[in-house]
Amino acid sequence: CSRQTGKTTTLFQLKDFLLKNGCPESNILIFNLDLISDLELFTDQQKFIHFLKERISQQKIFVFVDEAQRVKNAGVFFKGIYDLNLPIKFVLTGSSALEIKAEIHESLTGRKRLFHLYPFSFQEYLSTQDKTLEKLISEKEISSYSQKQIFEHLFHFIIWGGYPKAALEKNTNEKYQILKEIYSSYIEKDIIGFLKIKESSVFTKFFNILSGQIGQLVNLHEL
Numbered sequence: 001c002s003r004q005t006g007k008t009t010t011l012f013q014l015k016d017f018l019l020k021n022g023c024p025e026s027n028i029l030i031f032n033l034d035l036i037s038d039l040e041l042f043t044d045q046q047k048f049i050h051f052l053k054e055r056i057s058q059q060k061i062f063v064f065v066d067e068a069q070r071v072k073n074a075g076v077f078f079k080g081i082y083d084l085n086l087p088i089k090f091v092l093t094g095s096s097a098l099e100i101k102a103e104i105h106e107s108l109t110g111r112k113r114l115f116h117l118y119p120f121s122f123q124e125y126l127s128t129q130d131k132t133l134e135k136l137i138s139e140k141e142i143s144s145y146s147q148k149q150i151f152e153h154l155f156h157f158i159i160w161g162g163y164p165k166a167a168l169e170k171n172t173n174e175k176y177q178i179l180k181e182i183y184s185s186y187i188e189k190d191i192i193g194f195l196k197i198k199e200s201s202v203f204t205k206f207f208n209i210l211s212g213q214i215g216q217l218v219n220l221h222e223l
Helices: 007-020 037-042 044-056 075-082 097-105 122-128 131-136 142-161 165-170 172-191 202-212
Strands: 028-032 060-065 086-093
Touching: 007 028, 007 044, 037 044, 044 060, 044 075, 044 165, 060 122, 097 165, 122 131, 122 142, 131 142, 142 165, 165 172, 172 202
Parallel strands: 028 060, 060 086
Antiparallel strands: none
16 A cells, blocks of 8 residues: 555544444554554564463454564564464555565465555545535536536646545645655655665655656656
8 A cells, every 4th residue: 555545544444343343442453563662562473472362352353553564574474373373353554565565465375365545536535525526527417617616626636646634635835745755755765765775865866857757758868
């Protein structure tokens, strides 16, 4: 999943769903591995297994792990626990595609089901702005006034994109800061950090040149 598409929000929605369907709150464990205090629990597989066994009761327990790729050798770590056949359902989320592919996917082959959480589509975005217009876009005939309104929303969507936090923010300066933070996370954490690129400033310039040539012919000599 991309960063800032609502993974953490989805986990808490799943928690609410389980609670409404009779699952005791004590049987739902949520960990955010961006927090050092939570990540410490995942440094030793055997200790974590012992921790889980202490909490297993008559019902299945649900373990939600946000940013699961931060666990060292995450694929092997979770594969070992999965193969114990404990009454546990794991839901692992992650936003660093490179790390997830390297650390998790291969080791969990045949043991996982993948779900992708995308930013808003235009219709989803429109539903947050004007539900009447959102219903109208599927109609064959729309008044010129409604068309104008839809195109105004479309122009806004094309400029700012569908990342939920940025799309829903009303303040233009704040929108810019949110997108800047997402951009920096992808460049600094997902690419420069993971691939251990030493010349980060040179790489950033190179990245900016490429982004400015999207949809155009690329001159290799210029690069």
